[in-house]
Amino acid sequence: MEAVFSNFGEYLDAFGVTLALFAVSGLASMVLGLVLATMRVGPVSVLRGAAGLYVTVFRNTPLLVIFIFMAVAAPKLGYTFRFVEDVEIAGWNVSAYFTRACIALTLYTSAFVCEGIRSGVNSVQLGQAEAARAVGMTFLQSMRHVILPQAGRAVIPPLASVQIALAKNTSVAAVFGMAEATATMRAFNNNYADQRVQIFLLFALGYIVIVEIISFGSHMLERRAKVA
Amino acid sequence: MAGSVLFDAPGPRTIARHRIYSVLSVLALAGLAALVVLKLEEKGQFEYALWEPFLTPEYIEALLVDGLLNTLLMAFGAILGAVVFGVLFGVGKLSDHPWVRWPCWLVVEFWRAVPVLLSMIFWWMLLSLGDGPLSPLQCVIIALTLYNGAVLAEAFRAGILAVPVGQVEAAYALGMRKTQVMTTIQLPQAVKIMLPVLVSQCIVALKDTSLGYAIGAPGLTYIGEQIYIEFRVNQVPTAIVLAAAYIAVNLLLTLLANWLQKRYVGEKKVLEVPMVGEAHVTQRT
Amino acid sequence: MRRMKLGMAAVAVLLAGSLTACGEAGDDDNEGVDVDVKEDAAEDFDEGTRMRELAEEGKVTIGVKFDQPGLGFKGATDDAPSGFDVEMGKILAADLGIDPENIEWKETISDNREPFLEAGEVDLVLATYSITPERRAVVGQAGPYYVTGQQLLVRADSDIDSLDDIRGTEVCSVTGSTSLENIKAEGATPRGFDTYSECVSQVLDGAVDAMTTDGAILLGYAAEQPDDLKVVVEPFSEERYGVGYSLDHPEMCEWINETIEESFENGQWEEAFNLTLGEAGVETPEQPELDPCPAS
Numbered sequence: 001m002e003a004v005f006s007n008f009g010e011y012l013d014a015f016g017v018t019l020a021l022f023a024v025s026g027l028a029s030m031v032l033g034l035v036l037a038t039m040r041v042g043p044v045s046v047l048r049g050a051a052g053l054y055v056t057v058f059r060n061t062p063l064l065v066i067f068i069f070m071a072v073a074a075p076k077l078g079y080t081f082r083f084v085e086d087v088e089i090a091g092w093n094v095s096a097y098f099t100r101a102c103i104a105l106t107l108y109t110s111a112f113v114c115e116g117i118r119s120g121v122n123s124v125q126l127g128q129a130e131a132a133r134a135v136g137m138t139f140l141q142s143m144r145h146v147i148l149p150q151a152g153r154a155v156i157p158p159l160a161s162v163q164i165a166l167a168k169n170t171s172v173a174a175v176f177g178m179a180e181a182t183a184t185m186r187a188f189n190n191n192y193a194d195q196r197v198q199i200f201l202l203f204a205l206g207y208i209v210i211v212e213i214i215s216f217g218s219h220m221l222e223r224r225a226k227v228a
Numbered sequence: 229m230a231g232s233v234l235f236d237a238p239g240p241r242t243i244a245r246h247r248i249y250s251v252l253s254v255l256a257l258a259g260l261a262a263l264v265v266l267k268l269e270e271k272g273q274f275e276y277a278l279w280e281p282f283l284t285p286e287y288i289e290a291l292l293v294d295g296l297l298n299t300l301l302m303a304f305g306a307i308l309g310a311v312v313f314g315v316l317f318g319v320g321k322l323s324d325h326p327w328v329r330w331p332c333w334l335v336v337e338f339w340r341a342v343p344v345l346l347s348m349i350f351w352w353m354l355l356s357l358g359d360g361p362l363s364p365l366q367c368v369i370i371a372l373t374l375y376n377g378a379v380l381a382e383a384f385r386a387g388i389l390a391v392p393v394g395q396v397e398a399a400y401a402l403g404m405r406k407t408q409v410m411t412t413i414q415l416p417q418a419v420k421i422m423l424p425v426l427v428s429q430c431i432v433a434l435k436d437t438s439l440g441y442a443i444g445a446p447g448l449t450y451i452g453e454q455i456y457i458e459f460r461v462n463q464v465p466t467a468i469v470l471a472a473a474y475i476a477v478n479l480l481l482t483l484l485a486n487w488l489q490k491r492y493v494g495e496k497k498v499l500e501v502p503m504v505g506e507a508h509v510t511q512r513t
Numbered sequence: 514m515r516r517m518k519l520g521m522a523a524v525a526v527l528l529a530g531s532l533t534a535c536g537e538a539g540d541d542d543n544e545g546v547d548v549d550v551k552e553d554a555a556e557d558f559d560e561g562t563r564m565r566e567l568a569e570e571g572k573v574t575i576g577v578k579f580d581q582p583g584l585g586f587k588g589a590t591d592d593a594p595s596g597f598d599v600e601m602g603k604i605l606a607a608d609l610g611i612d613p614e615n616i617e618w619k620e621t622i623s624d625n626r627e628p629f630l631e632a633g634e635v636d637l638v639l640a641t642y643s644i645t646p647e648r649r650a651v652v653g654q655a656g657p658y659y660v661t662g663q664q665l666l667v668r669a670d671s672d673i674d675s676l677d678d679i680r681g682t683e684v685c686s687v688t689g690s691t692s693l694e695n696i697k698a699e700g701a702t703p704r705g706f707d708t709y710s711e712c713v714s715q716v717l718d719g720a721v722d723a724m725t726t727d728g729a730i731l732l733g734y735a736a737e738q739p740d741d742l743k744v745v746v747e748p749f750s751e752e753r754y755g756v757g758y759s760l761d762h763p764e765m766c767e768w769i770n771e772t773i774e775e776s777f778e779n780g781q782w783e784e785a786f787n788l789t790l791g792e793a794g795v796e797t798p799e800q801p802e803l804d805p806c807p808a809s
Contacts, residue, residue: 042235044249044250045250047249056479060435062436062449065470066471077273095683168344177704186349193353207342
């Protein structure tokens with residue numbers, strides 16, 4: 001136990017990095033996922049096909065391989081994303097490693113967000129879409145004013161699951177140079193080999209707390225959406 | 229097609245407009261593809277030397293035998309273990325006895341919420357590092373068994389609950405005991421309902437075997453790493469080959485899942501598990 | 514249906530790839546030192562010593578790294594590892610009358626060297642194994658057979674040329690290594706990767722500012738690409754690579770030291786170096802002074 005408690009600052013920092021990875025890629029994946037989902041259910045068949053291909057490719061590729069693309073292969077092509085290091089946000093310097101990890105996580109998670117939203121759209125009653133068309137709305141209008149607000153309700157549970165998965169998936173960044181929670185657990189283990197079980201349980205607890213908060217938040221949202 | 233409800237059957241003007249959209253998006257996509265190809269070309273990524281390992285019999289053999297075979301071995305080992313774990317804990321969560329139900333709940337929730345990689349590294353350090361009795365490969369199987377088992381436990385539970393109540397009541401009426409009802413009436417039907425879920429969980433497990441890379445367990449990704457370490461410059465081709473291999477295997481599994489769904493469950497009734505793969509963590513029923 | 518076609522296409526591509534397989538990547542020359550395998554070596558050792566046992570069994574298990582080119586590396590298609598550590602292992606085995614083919618090579622990583630020795634999983638460890646007092650408390654370490662120190666590898670056009678320059682930069686090394694902790698203490702952001710080779714690639718691509726570990730390893734990489742890479746900074750630590758053995762068999766120390774000494778004299782040590790790290794252009798270092806064995 002004291003392995004973690006005597007290094008509690010490091011423990012918190014590590015989960016801070018995990019949370020930062022989660023927050024940035026969570027937001028980005030929602031945006032990209034929404035764009036993909038709109039393409040996927042829209043009237044332009046080329047875009048439908050493109051979004052479908054994207055989902056097929058990224059859903060069936062392991063996240064680790066996507067990380068290899070971003071962290072190992074992309075720099076070979078000259079994409080190091082080091083230019084972000086000149087950017088300073090509220091005193092924090094964004095690192096290129098962080099950026100690349102977020103891109104990998106976003107690319108992967110967007111495919112699942114897209115599928116989540118699509119299933120939500122499918123769950124909206126036919127009559128609603130028909131009514132929207134009847135009053136003369138275009139595809140984008142009916143999506144924006146009729147379908148998506150209602151899909152929102154059905155979309156919460158699957159999207160919450162996708163985000164929970166993302167929170168856990170940030171651990172893969174540990175293998176590619178990010179000193180987040182999983183990498184830090186490994187480092188603690190090297191220094192305190194006799195306390196492996198306790199160290200593991202404490203780090204697991206950190207993830208459980210994050211996962212429970214997302215889950216709780218989604219339940220709250222769902223409840224509110226139901227009342228409205 | 230879901231889209232068809234969302235927009236009117238296009239009239240002549242809309243068709244014309246859609247044609248413009250289509251042309252524009254084709255151009256945009258083609259431009260994107262061309263950009264990628266040009267970039268790869270500019271950086272010399274199409275040179276034969278970079279791809280040669282993947283055409284050399286020894287390396288293909290390494291990829292298929294040491295790589296793919298181990299990947300499949302880990303995935304199926306984990307799924308086998310996960311089914312056993314899932315049945316035990318899924319049934320356990322439905323137990324009438326609180327002292328069975330709660331520990332089962334705790335175990336299932338714990339392994340669902342912990343990242344597979346964290347648990348993998350833990351088991352590896354505990355059981356494989358040093359004089360540990362297990363190989364990294366076995367540690368991958370353990371970590372994946374626990375995670376997928378926890379997810380499957382939830383699926384089994386949902387599958388059991390999806391069996392119509394009337395059947396259970398009928399079984400009780402015939403004088404069957406609780407265990408009999410579970411093993412002869414509920415479980416067999418639950419298994420049938422959840423077969424597709426099981427196969428899609430195979431895909432999850434198969435993808436997660438790649439995490440073995442972090443603990444030196446053999447598998448496709450690990451062999452890929454060895455190849456780009458040995459040749460130093462072919463990271464991009466290696467990553468492409470790896471992705472293609474995983475996608476191919478996973479698509480085959482998807483075909484299987486769809487076939488099973490049609491064959492055993494029927495088109496419409498998809499089992500609603502509180503999010504397969506990644507779950508709704510707490511079960512509030 | 515579309516999915517099915519995609520899948521089929523992918524399989525077809527894979528199959529076509531393997532059917533027309535005709536590439537010839539990789540090289541087969543994995544030659545090492547010509548060791549003189551002693552005959553009837555068992556006679557040379559006293560009854561009851563571990564050396565005698567090993568010589569009689571005709572087999573020895575040696576732990577080496579599998580991921581460090583020049584020291585201990587095994588490619589995806591290789592049957593046996595190669596590198597300086599490996600060659601030294603062969604020299605030691607030859608003194609026991611054991612043919613290189615009868616050596617069982619086991620992959621050790623930085624985290625499992627002591628436990629492997631303690632549990633008898635391996636008889637010897639030659640895996641960039643720095644001699645430290647902490648390690649000597651749990652295992653035996655004879656040698657050193659090579660001395661190096663922590664340095665920095667940077668791109669040839671880099672401005673970094675002193676330890677002060679790395680404050681605030683990003684430095685790559687292997688996850689969990691002491692080098693990484695040392696560099697963190699110097700004020701750099703540590704970036705842990707799985708292997709050194711991946712770090713080198715990160716340096717070459719400009720994804721990190723520098724990588725750090727033992728100079729021996731860095732020099733090997735720099736020598737391979739002298740136009741792109743350079744090693745900077747005087748060694749800021751001293752790493753003395755030793756041969757690990759189990760404390761259950763303290764008699765092994767004298768034998769290991771004698772054998773290393775012998776290889777210094779008959780040129781095999783130099784030959785081993787030239788064929789491995791030397792091949793990559795690293796100058797042959799001076800022969801290090803061996804530590805005396807602890808009195809048993």
